[in-house]
Amino acid sequence: MDQDHTGALTAAVRRAIETHQPLRAHGHGSKAFYGNPAAGQALDIAGHSGVLSYEPGDLVITARAGTPLAHIDAVLAAQGQMLGFEPPHFGGRGTLGGAIAAGLAGPRRPWAGSVRDFVLGVRVINGHGQVVRFGGETIKNVAGYDLPRLYAGSLGAFGVLLEVSVRVLPVPETELTLVLEPADPLRAMIEWQRRPWPLSGLCMDGARVCLRLSGTADGVNAARQHIGGEELADGTAFWQALRDLELPAFAGDAPLWRVSLPPATPPLALPGEWLLDWGGAQRWLRSVAPPAQVWTTAAAAHGHATLVHGGDRSGGVFQPVSAAQAVIERRLKAELDPAGVFGGGRAGR
The missing domain is CATH 3.30.70 (Alpha-Beta Plaits)
Incomplete structure (x- = not known):
């Protein structure tokens, strides 16, 4: 369980940078369905695992990216604590690094916080093949840009996660x-x-x-x-x-959409079956509506939509961004991944 593959992973990234070979980091593949189809050479993170530090009194745990969520849950439960963002396990195969990179939070999210709210520090292999650390293991550790949170939900587009420090919460009485x-x-x-x-x-x-x-x-x-x-x-x-998207509402052949909206938004004029989570802020839709129709309808309601399963993925799965946001994303990508080797296009970057 406790294995450090930093050297091998860093060497693989440096080779990819030298040859301009795209990489797609993965653990156990539990979230392979999420995001755009990924290209590039697979970089296995699953073996890079183990809890590095955990002080229950500080409410912080640090572990390598390939550490299974089930193992972290067990370590925390023994001390009456838990991961507050309630990440999906997807068949028990989820890892800490995958949870942070995907940025997916469970039903507790509106009241406990998002994934990035819990990230305190990360250790990554950057776009120059260097191992660097951002943030730390305390709540007040940020000066300047809050780079650790940038990696939450990035789908690996900005570097390879090696270690993550996250804030934890007590289990409710x-x-x-x-x-x-x-x-x-x-x-x-x-x-x-x-x-x-x-x-x-x-x-x-x-x-x-x-x-x-x-x-x-x-x-x-x-x-x-x-x-x-x-x-x-x-x-x-x-x-x-x-x-873990295992309720009967998630079954079926129709494409599955995740639609984020202001909680009080009235039902959208889209065909299909709905399940509302997060008190109405996250809505799951099984629908055969074309992607353009879903995106346009969500945007008109001040929200956005992501195609999670099935459907026509040729135009991407994420809500198209504004021109200004696209410029920001391109600049971030160029700064953090100058050789363009990370993520395999999974995040659309």
């Missing part, structure tokens, strides 16, 4: 899931989010709304009395299935 069927589910979800209740999950699947409460026993019980509903017997399994 009490957690339960309620199931309700309000007359207007979206309006009910918006109203519940305005209340001072310890929410940590809010999902609408058809007419059913699943609401997770996490916190002290007194706080959870008080909120439950106000909300009502029935307790879901195995709430933990439900939220894990939602996190």
